[in-house]
Amino acid sequence: MIKKIIIDNFMAHEHTELELGSGLTILTGGNNTGKSAVVEALRCLATNPVPSHNIRHGAKEARVCVELDDGTRVVWVRKKRSSGYELWKPGAEEPEEYWKFGRTPPDDIRAALRLDLVELESGDPVDIHVGNQREPVFLLNKPASNAAAFFAASTESAHLLAMQNLLKRQTTDAKRQARDLEGQVERIEGVIDRLAPLPDIELQVSAARELEKSAIVFEKTIPALESVLEKHLGLVATLHEKSECRAALDVIVEPPKINDVKSLSDMIQSMETVEKRLSKAVNGINALKGLGQPDVLEDTGKLATLVRSLDSVQNTLWKTEVQTACFEKIEPLPLLEKTSDLSAFIDELLSVQYRYSRVTRWDNVLQKIVEPPPVESTDALNDTLSAMHNLTSRITSATEGMSDLQNRLKELEETVEERINELGCCPTCGGKMTTATFIDQRCRHDS
Template sequence: MITKIVIDNFMAHEHTELELGPGVTILTGANNTGKSAVVEALRCLATNPVRSPNPALYIRHGAKEARVEVEVDDGTRVAWVRTKRWAKYELWAPGAEEPEEYHKLQGRVPEDVAKALRLDQVELETRKDSVDVHLGNQRDPVFLLNQPDSVMAEFFAASTESAHLLAMQNALKMRVRDAKREERDLTDRIGRTADDLDRLAPLPDIARRMDEAEELERHAVRLERETPALEAALAEFGNLAGALARERAVGEALQGVQPPPPVRDVDRLKRHITSMDAVNADLARAERTAGPLAGLQVPPAAVDTGPLRRLIHDLDATRTALRKDADQRTVLAGLADPPALADTARLTAMVDELLVLRARSGRLARLETALGSIAEPSRPHPLGDLTAMVTEFAGLTTQISSRQAELDGLEADLQSVVVALEERIRALGCCPVCGGDLTADSFLDHGCRHGA
């Protein structure tokens, strides 16, 4: 007799332990609480199903394996472990610390395991399938209530516990009626759930439209990142255009300026200025001398010394001329006769041209100094591409606004659908298929997949 059942990650059970007392054990509770899953776990332990139904359906969503373990009254423990690819048994003899494992079963139950469980099915001569006298479902009772009388008679003939089974048959009839009533309720509930799922049919289209809106949003973000660079380029273009206009204005202003007059020799003017400075100095000394002499008597009348002054002047001039002639004769005594004078008209013209070129060179140097700090304007690019880009940017901005309005509408529709879905899930309480926990977030993320 089984005294304890431990179920891990099997269908809706994450971890369940059942301590069974002597006699009959009855499982009661609301619908979809895992009662049938306990029966199915014991059937898997007793029969090791391989292909029908898919063994992967027994594994709880998110787990890697399902495990069903029982302990019988003599202390023997038997465990059935199922992954998506293989199954194995573990058998602990009473008092053993390590289990004996059975692999590569190919849908069979090891003899030692079957002997320890004592849950063998009854084989009939006229039926291909065996009859399970230990486990049964609401729709498939233990005692063949839905089978012809001949099959039931054959079963009772093959059974060694017919008297006990007949006593239990009447109780099962009542359970079958209750089960049929519950089946009708579940059928109605399934219909209502199908209607609710039909109302959720627009969700894929909404998801697709949300993906399109997200793509448009990413495109808009990229355009927003590129907008500052475009604005900087436009600002730089405006600055360069202003600088070019100023340079053109300066060039046009310089074209109307007359060239400076040619530079003339100012040595004579310097000599005159020096003479004037000397005369002014003499006048100043004379004024300073006239001050002390103001109190002196008037000098006697001067005699006309003009002839004497002219004579002295003539003598000084004659003496100076004689001295200069003597110096020249001394210097020119060893020299050859001077060459004939050449025509200097061309040399004069070249000197004048050189002076003009020197003046122009000075003017050019001043212009280069003034224009040296001004960077050379870049070559203006054609505005056709920029105009097309600005037009495209304006069109994209309009598209972004329209797509944002559509996205707002989609978000409002999605919010209303999510609210309706949450209300329906709260009304259901749990997954109508597997009985597991069900929330709006998990349903929208992966739809409560039962084949995972």
């Protein structure tokens, strides 16, 4: 038993909810208020009719939901290209969805609604649940034979006759479906013929991919060539710099030889020692000149000390005389000249030695450097660059062609998807069929 009806975006109803009582429910109202739309919504829920203008203007889909007395909810969803059902069982968090099941509602939906038509031996099936707007209650405007067939539908013979009629109708329907399928096959073959350019498109895509691979190889080769050219230019610059250094060093003359000054240094040191001793001797002589006659000897301790001192002074004087005699033979010291020029010369000499050692190291390094390779002609590189420019233009044109082909492929996919949505399933085997599987693998029937 239906307790509640909810209608969304169906014909004139944007959102309508109807609570049904336990007895008889009557809908009243003026014209064009949506009474017939409620009845039509129940009919669509029960029979899933062929597509018509049921979706409210501006909406993407229409929904008709009924809530049964056991808590079950059945929802009929009508989209622009397909229709389906949602079955919400009591306590379920997610619905069971039914799509692409053909024209007849699924058995689970029919079992939940219990709004099936009654099949008669003669005449069309009778709807005992939903009536038409301008017709009386069922069978009142029908021949008596229909009423008799309806009330006799519960007997065994009626069931046999109904089964026989059903078999006849199924045979007729099968023939009609066969004719429809032949027409669908012709239409599908026409669609497949429209998809005939796909192999050429695939070949063009493969050629574009090969061109792309060639371009990638050239892109990887160019950095290596640039690195080799950069190294070559660096070696040429280094060789030019070394050549200039060597030309500058060739102008430098050999430095003069430095005489050994050790003997002169020893002589100067000896003269300083002699000068000190001579100064001490003169001081001693000057001290002795002031001495008078010695006094009476009384205590000889001091005299002994003085004698020892005199002996020491005498020895010193003797040594001084000897040294003086030696000094008289020594020629006078030469006058010391200014050493600023010598100092500058020594600094320049040290700088030259440093530069010489540095040039020697450079020469050792340069001797290990191999001769630079001869500069080859750049014609091959220019040909490569020309080929790359040609490949770039070809890649650009191929990319534009690929874009056009992708747009054409997208249009074909939309056409195929629209046709598949109209069919719902494979017309040959009844299996599930999608756009991706149809284009990539075709719908095969090996079994």
